[in-house]
Amino acid sequence: MFEKILIANRGEIALRIHRACKEMGIATVAIHSTADADAMHVRLADESVCIGPAPAAQSYLNVPQIIAACEITGAEAVHPGYGFLSENARFAEIVADHGVTFIGPRPEHIRLMGDKIAAKQAVAQLGIPTVPGSEGAVGSDDDAASIAAAIGYPVLIKAAAGGGGRGMKVARRPEDLPLALTTARAEAKTAFADDSVYIEKYLERPRHIEVQVLADSFGKVLHLGERDCSLQRRNQKLWEEAPSPALNAAQREEIGHTVTSALSKLGYLGAGTVEFLFEDGQFYFIEMNTRLQVEHPVTEAITGIDIVREQIRIAAASPIELEQSDIVIAGNAIECRINAENPFSFQPSPGTITQFHAPGGLGVRFDSAMYTGYRVPPYYDSLAGKLIVHGRNRNECLMRLRRALDEIVVAGIETTIPLFQKLVRETDVLNGDYHIHWLEQYLAAHGA
Amino acid sequence: MFEKILIANRGEIALRIHRACKEMGIATVAIHSTADADAMHVRLADESVCIGPAPAAQSYLNVPQIIAACEITGAEAVHPGYGFLSENARFAEIVADHGVTFIGPRPEHIRLMGDKIAAKQAVAQLGIPTVPGSEGAVGSDDDAASIAAAIGYPVLIKAAAGGGGRGMKVARRPEDLPLALTTARAEAKTAFADDSVYIEKYLERPRHIEVQVLADSFGKVLHLGERDCSLQRRNQKLWEEAPSPALNAAQREEIGHTVTSALSKLGYLGAGTVEFLFEDGQFYFIEMNTRLQVEHPVTEAITGIDIVREQIRIAAASPIELEQSDIVIAGNAIECRINAENPFSFQPSPGTITQFHAPGGLGVRFDSAMYTGYRVPPYYDSLAGKLIVHGRNRNECLMRLRRALDEIVVAGIETTIPLFQKLVRETDVLNGDYHIHWLEQYLAAHGA
Amino acid sequence: MNMKDVKQLGARLATGGKAKPPLAVDAGAIRELAELLDETGLGEIEIEQGGCRIRVARPATTAPSAAHAPLSIMSEPLAAPGRAPLESQAVKRDGDGAISSPMVGTVYVAPEPGKPPFVKVGDTVREGDTLLIVEAMKTMNPIIAPRSGIVKEICVEDAQPIEFGQTLLVLS
């Protein structure tokens, strides 16, 4: 096992990784920009190295400085957290070239999954379901009709050269198809000077469901069930839960098996998440994240497994000590992202936290680098804390979330807490009846 | 279910009960002395009533004021917490007489268990093992020898009229008995003018092990496993864990069954704890606590059951929705009592908490009424917070405890945290190899 | 620093500085120091000179202010969480004239419903007069005037629930 790990990140995730290290008896090195000299991860780490000025490009993304920090501290491994360099294959290679272990997947898999088109092709070959569609531009209307019939309605006609919603038309029934094709082609021609269009399955109210995976260097691949991250705003997840209110045990087992067998074939290593859209009982691959995710604690809550610990063990070439049958989903967990931003406009709100008090009690976990007097710097992302609650069932979990939200004190900056206080009282949310557009529609309807 | 509960307590336990209420959708009434006007339980409660000046006798023990507070707020039930009026049978009766539900056992059982001699006789009749001994004063040396042989050596000779250790002698082998008897009788005669002595089993290094019980009004009695509270100082528990490092599953099941069948015969209602000394595989009844205990969260951690919620449900005449077979012990949990006192002299240290920061992360629960700027008043007990950690096994739990202890910030007052930081690195503690005298011996050896 | 603290400080200084008039110089100094606190944003200022000493301080922020404050028993429930802390409405008033409740209960201003109140604002009362009644546990407890005086303010309404220590009435 490693004696010392350098944590190449900041904020709550740096603290999260520090905690796992300390519980494994591993010394920690914090790196930080000049703006983060007083940050919690710096205060708690065994050693710290200032690696550059506030802008991330010159500090948390500054590979030479991070490598130099490994060299002067003698760190044997680097945990990249999420964001920053966590999905940078070149960084993983450079770390390895310097004789330091990168705690994460193999560079080739980071690279593969970073290329969204190549990733989709690769996972489809490995047996993971993707959004069905024409292989390329469709020809005649008759060709289009037979493709659409094969895919199943509704279908989406998209400009091959397109983007930004232009040249996109939905055909809900076969009789809608000719007009949709004509219109889409015309719009595509106007917008992109190219009237080729392709067809894919149109999902109206899909959920975002993702499967957490752990794979060790001995070929064992386990899944830890799914997370439902459908409550999003502008593709930013705000509320994540596990298990999904929309999945039953058989579906969970099936998609879990699909994913683990695919990643087993791929020879994947480490923690990873395969993200899907889910509608009408069908899964459609979106992308794979080859790193730890922000919302990993909900999976930890329902499985009791410390995912960061497993990442570190896997990187140290230790075998996963569990079998798939040992993974038992117990109760329900929800995470709310406490961002330093206006709860409805989502305008960032950096500044000094004049008072901070974490919620406590049974089933409540609070992961945050905030403290009373901490200054949320304006240079980085707005995630200031994560409230994770766990209950024996979804109702207990929701009630616990409600009381925990009413306990947190974060004064001096705006946060997303008031939004969650509303959401946890919304009927659709209580019923688990939501999809990836629900939150934006809700915010639009409630004057956000 | 109740609409509104009055919490007849203060500090962390008032907050604990408030949390359970809020998670059940029940409104809370905090009562408080003038010294506690700014306390956390008062701040979070839906309503609060000042019931008297700082001294507990005039506030938290002031029955008429508490009843009046029920009347003016319309509270339907009273939760007494622990300490104060929680084991006062008369209070339970008065509450009931005023048409308010007392969340606790029946007054007759509170009364019975409050009388230590009657309690021992009663539980012995119900099949719970007690410390074996002569039924009363022993006669001749021959009688004494046959009693001692039946009990098994070592035995303790105690003055019947005694106390304070005088007239107490240990006989480790049969050949020690005559001298022990003679000496004890002589000392008893001198000290108490009465040379009658009795004999009981002498326990040299017993553990304190207690069994948590829940009993509903439909006759169902369940046990939630045991807690090991052997690390004590002057009979004050400081470190509690579950399950006990000294018990195996068969012993757990056996003592659990013994306890539940006895309490079932008794017709017990609510939560309760049967406390034992445990040595060489044998249990010896000490007493029964007819209330919620400080250390209940370790049981909650390993069973996932919210004991306060169950208390409230039972008081509302709801059935326990679990069977004994549903109670699964998962992992290990340890609680450390963070007292406002010098960690080695145990001198109380009331005062203003200039900085407070709770530990966070996976498997950590912190129950406390502290906040930055809170003034720990000098009028009440010194318990300021409880750190509860849970891990998949005892080693993970200990490592998590270590890192959590290193994260807590409580500045401005002295606390027991430094003691726990030492204990969590002591070999005997790590091995679970301790007994009820261990901590006092440790403190004596380490200059306390 | 509230006015009470300021007065105590002034008194202490006056005792220490025997010859000086009680408040004249000190009040000015304190006022000036308080202004300086405002101006500079300092937490406290302390001055000691020739047997005199002044220390002024802004009270440190104590409680988590965004935690919703408890509802005192007479206030309407506040709708939104995250509200600012309320001062407890049951705080004892300063000054000799305040009569506070010795118990929790329900206060009555008249001996019986429909009857005239025991006292009205402006009434002169004598030591021993009944001012109000507090009912607790079905018992009526008269609140007696501790001294003679004029009723300056009645702080409660009939049949209102009250806490221990809550101000009921002020005598001038």
Place this chain on the structure above:
Amino acid sequence: MNMKDVKQLGARLATGGKAKPPLAVDAGAIRELAELLDETGLGEIEIEQGGCRIRVARPATTAPSAAHAPLSIMSEPLAAPGRAPLESQAVKRDGDGAISSPMVGTVYVAPEPGKPPFVKVGDTVREGDTLLIVEAMKTMNPIIAPRSGIVKEICVEDAQPIEFGQTLLVLS
């Protein structure tokens, strides 16, 4: 705040005390002390001289002070948890003369082991002279004098690990 400033302030207090009634508030001194608090980041300042004493403070510190502070890379590990916070030892010095490290690495004071150092205290250097070398990722990076001056202080030892922004050397 250096000792000279303290003495001047103290002297002014004493003078002011003589010329004014017993308790004189030297607003200027307090304002100056407040500024010094800002400048220095101190929590409080207390001055006592010739029977006069001023103490000014900022409200309580902000960060959890009992959390063990990180070890900066050049300090020995501290044994006990719960220790007081360390000021980062990598803080940039104020003033134009400080040359701070533009990178993380290992600093060398001489071109090769055993060779004489590039500069010694008291040396006159010219703009463009090499002062030190920082090694990072097997690359030797010369630290060049940004201007001419005299070497007032060398703040690092040979082969010492250094952080970004850490002061290496001071030119006068």
